[in-house]
Amino acid sequence: MPPPFDSWASEPQFPAIHNPHPSLQSSAPQSKKPRHRHSPHQLAALNDLFDRNEHPPLEQRTALADRLGMETKTVNAWFQNKRASSKKRVRGGTVASYESQPINTPPAPHPSSVPHDFHRNHDMDDILDDEYAFDTQHSRSASAIPSDYPSSFYAGHPDQAHFYTESDNMPRRMRMRTSSEQTDELKKLYSINPHPTTEQRQMLAASIGMRYQSITNWFQNQRSLAKKRKEGDPEQSPILGSPRAEYPHETRHYSAFPPPSHPHPSLGLPPPSTHPSLANGSVMRRSPSISSSMEDRSPRRSSSHRSSTPYGSLASASFNRPRRSRPEPYQLDALKELFSKTSTPTIEERSALALEVGMDVGKVTNWFRNLRQMARKRAKKSGSGDDEDDDSFMGRDPYSASISRFGTPSFGSSSSSMNDDSIDADDYDVHLAHSDNGSEDEYQEAVTPSPGTSPSPPPTTSVDSSRTPDYSRFERRNSPYPVQFDKVTVNQFSGVKVEDALLLLSFHHHIVH
DNA sequence: GTTTAGAACTCTAGAACTGC
């Protein structure tokens, strides 16, 4: 995947870094004029004149334009729009506008506009976006597009045209999740320019394989987040006009382990600096959305601790919940594999898997917990028989049905429920019967430390030192641990020490092998 | 089970434009 923006930044049409907003940019020739918004000062003056005279003579408009540094034609346009909007308001919202209509009953589009825009935008999509192809490949969304999709219709933004049908039960689009590479590229551009032009977004879409609309959404969300966080924490205000200043600590590292200062609470071990699966030995990178705060957690975030950037700063992030991450594909494969064997892996299995794929044990635990939780919901829902969606992308095996195309558990979502209930529900029941079997499951969950905040697991009362430990458990579940692991003495099977020993051993095993 | 981040979305305002 070519890095699209390293070169863009030097291209003449690319907005200057210190002019993040189009209105502030000294834009070079572009196919389209950058969007402009009048400044508060200009608007105040314009409104002032408008209040006095809705139809000011040309001399007044020209003088005002000169005074405000605007073009006369812009002032003219503003007065036209202002008159139109005030007239509209006076009419008390009786104007039939597509904007005011419910989304599920979209109005007939303007007869002259539909063919032109519909085709124009879909041509653009075909070339640059190819979203239908993407959906067809990866999600149920494509199948939701009726074959008799009314080509003469769209409502609102053309990119959203396929959300609406004349029947009002069109499901919401399957949520797009960006990959780490995509997020990297998005952040690169955002750091250079939070307001990329349409062309830039289109190029980025084509470059990183995202829908154009998703990219637009992403930038909108990021700007909104940045603004909210800035408002919530004025001390964190970046240097005005310097979007780059919003990312003082942008580097985030994928680390399968807590950083040296905060190793896994159950291990007094220094974290490995590399992930075994990385041939180059570089530090494993976490999903780019992961903040560096992973290494320093605290219970609850406070909005006042949010930084002014969508990605936070190191200082504020230290009080934040870690950013949500997604398993990498190879991690997901390993998780899937284990889930196909058991939905309730033991702590040993989870630890081994965590080490194997370079994940936190807590994350692995959470992943399984969430999956089982979703499965329960799913099973419940299936029982009520309110499931009619067709999730072709999920396949028919019990595991794949529970994993969305983005690698996250997905059972009960409104947009991803399944149709193959007879099979899926049964298979889930098998897992559930196994997983919800009471104390063992609870124990397994309880002893799993959450990263960072993980309290030491309570000394188990279920293990009696006089009892012979159930070694068969390891055999039954194909424990990946070495033989000597299964020969841990009875006395070591108690509380924290057991887990520590297990993790130590597994870590040792991993390093040795 | 609950909380929360983030993606997707709706809705609205307004800047710019076209055709009459």
Added chain:
DNA sequence: GCAGTTCTAGAGTTCTAAAC
């Protein structure tokens, strides 16, 4: 100059799923 349209920004909402 007006009506109508296109397109985008931004605020706010909904929903999913990771984290707790």
